[in-house]
Amino acid sequence: MEYLHTLTSPAQLKELKVPELKILAQEIRDEIITTVAINGGHLASSLGVVELTIALHRVFDSPHDKIIWDVGHQAYAHKLLTGRRERFHTLRQLGGISGFPKRAESVHDVFDVGHSSTSISAALGMAAARDARGGTEKIVAVIGDGSLTAGLAFEALNQAGDLDKDIIVILNDNEMSISPNVGAISSFLNRKLTSDLFIRLRHEAESFLTSVPRFGKDLLGVARRAEEALKGFLTPGMLFEAFGFDYVGPLNGHNLDELLETLGNVSKLKGPRLVHVITKKGKGYAPAEKNPPIFHGVGPFDRETGVVKDIKGGAQSYTAVFGDALVKLAERDQRIVAITAAMLEGTGLKPFAERFPERFFDVGIAEQHAVTFAAGIAANGMRPVVTIYSTFLQRAYDNVLHDVCLQKLPVTFAMDRGGLVGADGPTHHGVFDLSFLRHMPNMVLAVPRDEVELRRIMVTAIVSDGPFAYRYPRGTVRGLELPAAIEPLPIGRGEKLRDGDDGVIFAVGSLVSEALAAAEQLATEGIHFAVVDPRFIKPLDRELLLAEGRRVATVVTLEENAIQGGFGSAVLELFAAAGLTPHVLTLGIPDTFVEQGTQTELRALLQIDAAGVAARIRAFAGQSLGDDVAVPARG
Numbered sequence: 001m002e003y004l005h006t007l008t009s010p011a012q013l014k015e016l017k018v019p020e021l022k023i024l025a026q027e028i029r030d031e032i033i034t035t036v037a038i039n040g041g042h043l044a045s046s047l048g049v050v051e052l053t054i055a056l057h058r059v060f061d062s063p064h065d066k067i068i069w070d071v072g073h074q075a076y077a078h079k080l081l082t083g084r085r086e087r088f089h090t091l092r093q094l095g096g097i098s099g100f101p102k103r104a105e106s107v108h109d110v111f112d113v114g115h116s117s118t119s120i121s122a123a124l125g126m127a128a129a130r131d132a133r134g135g136t137e138k139i140v141a142v143i144g145d146g147s148l149t150a151g152l153a154f155e156a157l158n159q160a161g162d163l164d165k166d167i168i169v170i171l172n173d174n175e176m177s178i179s180p181n182v183g184a185i186s187s188f189l190n191r192k193l194t195s196d197l198f199i200r201l202r203h204e205a206e207s208f209l210t211s212v213p214r215f216g217k218d219l220l221g222v223a224r225r226a227e228e229a230l231k232g233f234l235t236p237g238m239l240f241e242a243f244g245f246d247y248v249g250p251l252n253g254h255n256l257d258e259l260l261e262t263l264g265n266v267s268k269l270k271g272p273r274l275v276h277v278i279t280k281k282g283k284g285y286a287p288a289e290k291n292p293p294i295f296h297g298v299g300p301f302d303r304e305t306g307v308v309k310d311i312k313g314g315a316q317s318y319t320a321v322f323g324d325a326l327v328k329l330a331e332r333d334q335r336i337v338a339i340t341a342a343m344l345e346g347t348g349l350k351p352f353a354e355r356f357p358e359r360f361f362d363v364g365i366a367e368q369h370a371v372t373f374a375a376g377i378a379a380n381g382m383r384p385v386v387t388i389y390s391t392f393l394q395r396a397y398d399n400v401l402h403d404v405c406l407q408k409l410p411v412t413f414a415m416d417r418g419g420l421v422g423a424d425g426p427t428h429h430g431v432f433d434l435s436f437l438r439h440m441p442n443m444v445l446a447v448p449r450d451e452v453e454l455r456r457i458m459v460t461a462i463v464s465d466g467p468f469a470y471r472y473p474r475g476t477v478r479g480l481e482l483p484a485a486i487e488p489l490p491i492g493r494g495e496k497l498r499d500g501d502d503g504v505i506f507a508v509g510s511l512v513s514e515a516l517a518a519a520e521q522l523a524t525e526g527i528h529f530a531v532v533d534p535r536f537i538k539p540l541d542r543e544l545l546l547a548e549g550r551r552v553a554t555v556v557t558l559e560e561n562a563i564q565g566g567f568g569s570a571v572l573e574l575f576a577a578a579g580l581t582p583h584v585l586t587l588g589i590p591d592t593f594v595e596q597g598t599q600t601e602l603r604a605l606l607q608i609d610a611a612g613v614a615a616r617i618r619a620f621a622g623q624s625l626g627d628d629v630a631v632p633a634r635g
Contacts, residue, residue: 004028010057010081010108021058021256025050029284031088032076037303039091040423041099044282044295045144046076048174048253052142052277053077055259056170059267060138063107066126070119070143072100073296074172082108092423094597094605099424114427115395116365117150119143120169124156127165138168138267145173146342149364160272161244168266169274173250174281174292240274249276254283293345297424315476319416321451322472323348325458325486326385326414327355333462335383339363341370347387347416367392371399371411378409383462390415390430390471397436404467405440411468412461413437418447418471419510419560420589420603425596430471431589434508435565437469438538444491445537446470447509451477453489453535460488473510473560475599494541496548500530503554503617506545507531508567511558514603517610522617529556529617537567540574549580556585556617558608563588585620587613 003020004027007013016024028050036043054077056067062082069075079097080088084106090096101109111122123141130137147153148171160167237247248266252258259277266273281296282288287306288295294308301308330336330352338352342365353360363370367388374384393400393415404411418430438445444464448454454472461468497512498519507515512533519529532548534541549555555575557568568586575584587608594602603609607616 002027004031004080004085007081007085008083010062013054013058013081016058018256018260021054025054025256026284028054028077028080031080031085033285033303035088035091036076036298037301038089039093040297040299041076041092042073042297043285044288044292044298045073045174047285047288048279048281048283049074049142049172050077050283051254051256051259052170052172052279053081055256055263056140056142057081058260059263060140063110065138066110066123066140067108068111068119068123068126068139068141069101069113070141070147071116072113074142074144075101078108079106082106092425092596094595094601096596098596100427112427114424115392116147117143117152119147120153120156120160120167123167123169124160124163124165127160127167128163131165139166140168140170142170142172145171146365149342150366151368157240157243157245164244164271166270167272169245169272171249171274171276172253172279173276174279237274237276240276243272245272245274247274247276249274250278251276253277253279297346315479316451317348317476318451318454318472318474319346319348321454321477321482322387322414322416322458323351325455326387327351328486329458329462330356330359333383335381336462337361337374337377337382337384339370339374339377339384339386341365341367341388341392343387343389343392346389347414349387367395368399371396372403374411375399375403375407375409378404378411379407383410383412385412385414385462387414387416389417389428390419390433391417391421391428394432394436400437400443400467401440405442408442408466410465412464413467413469414458414461415469415471417474419473420594420599421474422599422602423596426593429589429594431561431594433469433471434537434559434561434567435569438567438570439565440467442466443538444468446489446535447537448472448535449507449509449512449533450480452480452482455482455486456489457535459486460491463488464491471509473599475510478513489535492536492539492541494532494534494536494544496530496532496544498529498531500528501552502528503552503556504530504532504548505556505558505613505617506534506548506567506571508534508537508557508559508561511560511608514608514610514613515558518613518617521610521614527617527621529554534567537570540570542574545571545574546578546580549575549578549582552582554583554585554617554621556587556613556620558613559588560603560608561588562591564591583620585616587616 003024029047032046084097087097092099098105100114103109103112119141120143123139127139240247251262266275281292299308337359338349339361340347340349341363344350344353344362363373370386374386377384415433418433421428437443446457448457457470505515515531519531522529557571559567563586566588568588572584604612
């Protein structure tokens with residue numbers, strides 16, 4: 001009998017027997033593997049928490065009880081159990097369901113996530129609100145061991161213990177392993193130490209000890225220390241007990257019987273509790289179990305073999321070009337240090353880490369620390385390169401401003417995934433970096449248009465004597481020949497790539513190619529636009545941009561960044577200061593969060609691809625397709 005296809009609500013899990021739940025777990029794994037093989041997605045982490053997800057929804061009553069998934073990489077089983085099975089095939093597609101929990105998508109998604117380490121803070125906030133209004137719901141935060149490396153998680157643990165709020169934190173640990181003996185003892189202890197009988201006996205013993213004249217409190221202290229010593233000897237619970245949490249674990253995260261019994265017991269307790277669950281990434285799919293990093297965030301793959309499909313056509317990615325170039329630069333410059341925040345493979349730093357292990361640092365999911373750590377390195381004579389996804393650098397805004405820019409330290413920020421990233425959606429699009437970095441004093445900000453320019457800007461950053469940030473997109477390079485020698489660029493110098501007397505397009509980064517294609521298309525219609533690559537957002541090439549602003553009637557700015565405060569805003573500020581008044585059209589990301597879809601789909605939707613740019617310029621010029629073309633006179 002099939003169970004998954006009959007479920008429309010997690011409440012139905014309470015009607016199934018444990019053997020039936022185990023069959024359901026396999027059905028969920030099959031559905032996840034089948035869908036991710038076609039759409040891509042976060043496979044290994046989702047496969048690792050199938051039993052845990054079933055147990056949580058069996059023991060607790062969502063949506064009355066609140067389950068918050070940290071990051072959300074592991075929430076596919078949750079989506080399947082909460083009424084989204086029929087739409088699961090649209091996972092991460094344009095117009096489909098998100099790859100992450102999303103409040104607008106389901107009442108069972110109680111908090112939007114995508115960046116790590118937010119779950120405990122959110123859970124504590126929900127618990128505070130519950131208590132303020134007299135609610136009764138249970139609050140559960142599920143956080144991975146990687147996410148627990150962030151300071152935000154420890155800040156939340158610290159306050160949760162201090163407030164003594166009734167919350168449950170599930171630590172999903174998929175890195176450590178338990179030896180059979182420790183696992184067996186731990187399993188026995190946690191089932192017994194959380195049972196109703198034990199809790200009752202414990203409270204009775206505490207009452208008895210405190211009633212003993214003169215020595216009662218001392219005896220109680222000895223008893224508690226003995227219990228803590230036992231837990232500390234067998235488990236890592238002392239750390240969490242120090243935060244004021246009752247620690248339970250480690251549990252086998254794939255043993256449904258153990259999970260159901262222990263979570264059932266824990267649900268009846270009060271105060272802050274932490275349940276430590278050991279899971280295996282990729283559980284149930286051999287290729288993912290063997291190579292979890294590859295199947296963490298994976299593209300389409302062959303389900304039978306586990307071979308990832310080559311949708312790049314053999315072309316290198318910008319990430320790979322960056323990683324290779326950084327190794328070459330580090331061979332020549334002993335001052336170069338590379339820093340990542342738990343994204344070794346994702347940022348292309350694996351070759352660097354292997355070649356220069358003494359100059360490589362992975363600080364864990366701790367972006368704020370990564371930036372200030374880099375500032376300390378730079379202050380003592382080295383040249384750190386903080387390699388980080390654009391969207392994650394947002395988490396360290398103050399550190400960039402206060403610890404790097406204020407002191408004018410030579411820290412380089414290499415921002416991968418700049419611009420639209422595709423199927424991961426609004427939490428991962430790197431479309432705000434130009435806006436939040438360009439106003440920082442002492443910062444140099446550049447956007448290379450291709451792989452050749454990327455390498456040149458990398459050298460420019462290393463030889464610069466102050467803060468320097470550059471961004472490059474997710475995806476494959478253009479396939480240009482890479483010169484053996486990497487020459488730096490003059491800071492603040494742009495380049496004119498195409499002539500045209502009717503107007504000019506100032507295009508940034510990956511959209512330079514779209515601007516050139518749009519100009520070519522418009523030229524066939526008698527509209528002749530020049531194309532300029534400014535290269536630098538800060539400082540701008542004032543001489544070049546002002547000359548073009550004086551020369552033509554119409555200026556178009558094009559960027560894969562929020563229009564507010566971005567490159568287009570910088571151009572308008574420049575023109576206003578110089579008293580120039582050409583017609584200016586700013587194209588980029590509007591004042592909204594962009595949903596998931598392929599990069600091609602999203603650029604077309606936002607009209608920042610070649611066809612969209614050409615259409616917007618036609619409309620701006622007051623013409624529709626097929627009409628005689630006339631460009632407005634200069635004002």
